[in-house]
Amino acid sequence: MKEIDREKLPHHIAIIMDGNGRWAKKKNLSRISGHIKGVDAVREVVTACRELGIKVLTLYAFSVENWRRPKEEVTALMALLKEYLVKETEEMIRNNIRLSAIGRLEDLPLDVQNTLRETMKKTGHCDGMILNLALSYGGRSEILHAVQEILSDYQNGRVRPEEINVQRFSQYLWTHGIPDPDLLIRTSGEFRISNFLLWQIAYTELYVTETHWPDFDRKELLKAIADYQSRERRFGLTSEQLNGREE
Ligand code: FPP
Numbered sequence: 001m002k003e004i005d006r007e008k009l010p011h012h013i014a015i016i017m018d019g020n021g022r023w024a025k026k027k028n029l030s031r032i033s034g035h036i037k038g039v040d041a042v043r044e045v046v047t048a049c050r051e052l053g054i055k056v057l058t059l060y061a062f063s064v065e066n067w068r069r070p071k072e073e074v075t076a077l078m079a080l081l082k083e084y085l086v087k088e089t090e091e092m093i094r095n096n097i098r099l100s101a102i103g104r105l106e107d108l109p110l111d112v113q114n115t116l117r118e119t120m121k122k123t124g125h126c127d128g129m130i131l132n133l134a135l136s137y138g139g140r141s142e143i144l145h146a147v148q149e150i151l152s153d154y155q156n157g158r159v160r161p162e163e164i165n166v167q168r169f170s171q172y173l174w175t176h177g178i179p180d181p182d183l184l185i186r187t188s189g190e191f192r193i194s195n196f197l198l199w200q201i202a203y204t205e206l207y208v209t210e211t212h213w214p215d216f217d218r219k220e221l222l223k224a225i226a227d228y229q230s231r232e233r234r235f236g237l238t239s240e241q242l243n244g245r246e247e
Contacts, residue, residue, distance in 0.1 A: 004225050004226050005229055006053070009052060009053060009054060010054065010225065010228055011056065012054075012055065012056035012057075012058065012178065012180065012182055013054055013057050013058070013181065013182070013184075013225075014057075014058040014185070014197055014200075015057070015058070015185045015186075015187070016060045016184070016185070016194060016196055017060060017061070017213040018186060018188035018190060019034075019187050019212030019214070020035045020037070020038040020212070022034075022188060022212055023038075023212035023213065023214045024037075024214075031073055032076045034212075035076060035080055036080065038213050039080055040214070041214050041215070041216050041217065042059065042061075044217050045221055047218075048217075048221050048222075049129065049221070050096075050097060054129060055129055056129065056132060056179070058102075058132040058133075058178075059131070059132070059133055060134045060137065060194075061077075061081065061134060062077060062081070062134070062135045062137070063134075063138060063194065063195060063196075064103075064107075064137065064138035064141055065138070065195070066136075067107070078108070078109055081112060082111065082112050082115050085115045085116060089118075089119045089122055089123065092123050092131065093123055095126075095128065095129075096129070097126055097128060098123045098125075098126040098127065098128075098129070098130050098131070099119045099123045099131050099132075100120065100130050100131070100132045100178075101116055101135055102132060102134050102142070102174035103137030103141075104138075104141060105136065107136040132178065137196070138195045139195045140195060140198065142175075142198075143199055145174070146169065146172035146173050150164065150169075169199075170199070173199060173200070175200055180200040180201070180203065181197065181201060181204045182205065182228070183204065183207060183224065183228045184196075184205070184206050184207065185207045185208075185209070185224050186206070186209075187209055187213045187216050188209075188210070189209070203233070203235050205231050207227055207228060
């Protein structure tokens with residue numbers, strides 16, 4: 001496998017963890033078994049990112065649309081999330097990982113909200129890496145929420161229309177304070193964004209792998225990073241401008 005360049009790591013990696021259901025189906029297991037195996041993959045990828053020195057890892061764990069899944073599956077996902085938080089808090093503190101969350105967190109069951117709040121509080125001082133969980137998250141909801149907040153600030157005289165630019169708008173998003181992702185990974189082969197970080201991925205490099213999420217491991221992560229490092233990020237400029245050859 002191609003070596004990765006430790007000096008050119010993506011600062012922020014975002015992942016659409018897809019394919020738990022397909023992984024389970026292939027093995028004649030229940031969808032929930034797929035999610036259980038998915039949590040093991042979460043553990044491995046969080047550890048690998050921390051060891052590599054990635055500064056932000058955002059995981060799409062539950063979308064606003066996912067509430068429409070069968071009740072038993074939603075209940076199981078919420079239970080897995082809570083169990084993960086309870087079990088991993090100490091490990092996060094040991095590894096200097098701060099937990100953060102984006103999404104309509106008020107939609108989550110109260111016990112999950114409380115556990116989430118507790119883990120965020122306990123890891124609040126950690127500054128080695130941010131593990132950012134997208135929960136009851138939707139990119140359109142996030143943008144609408146930002147617009148509502150801006151309108152309310154406008155009504156209260158806290159913001160003027162001419163002050164709203166890209167930077168100011170970003171401060172109203174749930175991701176405020178977190179730089180945009182450099183690399184977005186989607187597992188399980190679909191070429192879709194699925195309402196994830198719509199505003200933030202304007203210049204993000206996309207990487208899609210056929211591997212289902214439960215099979216995504218450290219090796220797969222390194223492959224994605226190596227692919228990212230082979231790209232030239234131009235942010236709308238020409239190659240010549242980027243390489244300082246433009247007069
Ligand atoms: C997509 O697979 C996965 C999800 C909707 C949930 C992701 C959740 C986890 C990995 C576990 C809990 C998360 C944490 C952070 C502890 P799918 O069910 O859509 O798969 P399919 O498209 O093959 O059916």
